[in-house]
Amino acid sequence: MSCLCKPKNSAANTVVSSSSNDRSRELPSGINVNVPKDGRAASPQDDISELHERSSMFGKSETSMGSVYFDSHQREESLYFDLEEREKSSRNLAGPSTRHMTMENPSQLLSKRRLSVKQNSHTFRRPNRRMKFTSSLRNVMAIKKKGEAISLKDQGYPGFLTEMELDRAKNFHDELQKRDPFYKEMTYAWGTVEDEAFALCRFLRARDFKIEDVFEMMDEGKDRWNEAKANDFYPDPDKALDNPASALLTQYPVVKIGMAKNKCPVSYLKAGQIYAEGVECVTTLENMTKYFWYDNIHAFPKFMANLQAADPDIERMQTVSIFDLEGLTTSQLSSKTMDVVKAASAVAVCFPESLNSLIILNAPGFFSFSWRVIKGFINPRTVSKIEVHSSRKSGMKRLEEIIGEDQLPSDYGGKLMSTSEVIQQMGKRDEGGNSVRRQIVELMAVKSKKQKQFELEADETVTLNVYTKSSSGANFTIKKEEETVVDGVSVKGKGTTEEPLPCGTQIAASIKGPGKFNVEANAESGKGVDHFLLIGDVFA
Structure with missing residues (x-):
């Protein structure tokens, strides 16, 4: 040691x-x-x-x-x-x-x-992101007096440890030096932005400070970790998905923007706007897993580093997550949707205790009823992190309390850019370096023929792409009133009929406004229903 x-x-x-x-x-x-x-x-x-x-x-x-x-x-x-x-x-x-x-x-x-x-208390803490845990553990990990109350949200954190937890933190640290280097790699994966003391406690909290249980938990993700590590954890999200990440996020809208008052970053997932068929048009489940690796290893530390540059006191690598269930139906909770959730969970096991709190907004009746039953079987510590709001009014009021207007996106009543604008900023830029002004998004279920209309202003141009895994494909035509702008572009997936793979095709580059336009998709086979995701990036 x-x-x-x-x-x-x-x-x-x-x-x-x-x-x-x-x-x-x-x-x-x-x-x-x-x-x-x-x-x-x-x-x-x-x-x-x-x-x-x-x-x-x-x-x-x-x-x-x-x-x-x-x-x-x-x-x-x-x-x-x-x-x-x-x-x-x-x-x-x-x-x-x-x-x-x-x-x-x-x-x-x-x-x-x-x-x-x-x-006058034993709450001295000395968190420093750059400090190795092998300096003063007792200075970093404060010990609480016997009988002193600790809130559920502070239990197991540096500054709020019991003597037992302190001893186990020391033993866990020692064990990491002796075992397979993989365990240290996983524990310190966020080492550029997370103090070692906080990293050790984060893993220990996940298994109630039972050291062998922590190693068993890490073993569950060992093979996946090593596979992802061999690919540098997929540093390019577009390559990981084999299509633009901005296209995926139109069907799986999750973004990080702003900081809560407790100095945790805020993540928004619009669960009511998740469309499994649209996700399948863009990428595979395997590639989704690659994307989650990118998000945790590359995107999250970078996001935290930017926050810490503005506020050096940020120390807990945890997220305040907002799940907006507005528009969610039981039909969206399909096995395909659950497979996406499982892919995210398979990666999340390598980053335990990264949830600070979960605020569920606009919960429909069927969810609220289920939650009242489910929470009785969940650990009280976990339950203490979750709030469910059926009323939009009460949910928005809660967001203002824990986040504040200056850190909320505009679609949640705040002063920051909207969550859709965040997704648009991730998209490609035009030749002049301008980002997307707005997007035209339509998931088209095509059996024989389907249409989509849109308008452009005089100063706007649009680039249109279509994503699908359909092996038979469809032909796309674009008309401006009666004038044919694009005629019969074939769009289909790649792979085979037995194993179709998604593919993106540009059907139009720089269509200029003003005008009203009509996009028509005609199925080539007419057998069954195939899905095509149309995305138009509109530039000014």
């Missing part, structure tokens, strides 16, 4: 007494310090040996105290007790950003940028 505070035997430095009962020490500067054993922040009156104990991993070590060098670089913070040892260390990556500190002011060892001390 490594320790970031390393003792150095040097006669040149003032020697600290080895007696653990001696509460008075002399610093090189001559300052007498004293440290209370309550886990709070160090101060110039703190005992120097106990300060060293808390900046070691676990337990106590006596040392000669001289100058301390503090490295702050991308993933670690390290303490060294003289310049020579620092120069020898492989951790010396900080370069010009290294800050020189001495024991004349022990409080310098604590991150003032993220320091949070609650007076």
Whole structure:
């Protein structure tokens, strides 16, 4: 087990007494310090040996105290007790950003940028995104007094641990060093934006701090993890889906936008607008799984990094999720829809405890009734995270309370861009670099013939694409009044009749307004119903 505070035997430095009962020490500067054993922040009156104990991993070590060098670089913070040892260390990556500190002011060892001390209690926490857990666990993981009440939403977090939880966090950390590197990779997957202390507790909370149960949980996703890792977790979402992600999101509308008042990012899923047949026109279930890997490994940390750049105090890697059930029918809860949910869940097992709270809006009667029964079988901690609102008015009021108008999208009464605009921003840009002004979206169920009308303003142009997995296909014609603009473009999927695969085809590029247009699809076979997803990106 490594320790970031390393003792150095040097006669040149003032020697600290080895007696653990001696509460008075002399610093090189001559300052007498004293440290209370309550886990709070160090101060110039703190005992120097106990300060060293808390900046070691676990337990106590006596040392000669001289100058301390503090490295702050991308993933670690390290303490060294003289310049020579620092120069020898492989951790010396900080370069010009290294800050020189001495024991004349022990409080310098604590991150003032993220320091949070609650007076007269054991709630000292020192979260720092760049700090390795192998510095002071006791300083990072505050211990609550016996009998002190902890809310369900704070249980198991750094700053709110019991002695038992602290011990298991230490043991879990030690086990990660001994076992297959895969376990560390999964635990620290969000290491660029998540403190190690918070990562360890996140996994432990998922299994009530039972260490072997945590490893069993990770084993469930091991094969999928290694397969995704071999493909760098699919860094390009369009390649992962084999079609534009913006096309998928018209049929599976989920976006992240804004930050709640508790400093968690907010995700919106319009469940009433999920159409399994439309999803199948764009991608396969296998590719959906790839997309979920991209979203968790690449998109989410990037989103969090942007939030942290604006607010460095963001520390919990959790999302406030809004599920809007407006328009949801029982027919949408098909096996195909459930397969998409299962694909997301298969990936989510590798990122446990990433849900801060779930707000369900516009719940239809059949859902509200089911929820009253189901919640009796769910863990109270999980139930405490979920709210169900049947009334739109009560739901919107709740969003204003937990998120606020300035962080809500415009389609939920806020000042940010709408969720549909977020999806449009993900789409392709025109030759001038302009983003999509609006989209024309129609899921066409074609047995023999189907039509879709749209209008363009004088300053608008549209690019039309059609996505399908139909092996027989259809011919698409576009007319402006009586004038034929596009004549008989064949659109079909790829693959075979037995194993059809989705494919996208551009049927028109830069049709200019103004005017009223009609898109007509004529099935080539006329056997059964095939689905075609028409998406028009309108530019100004």
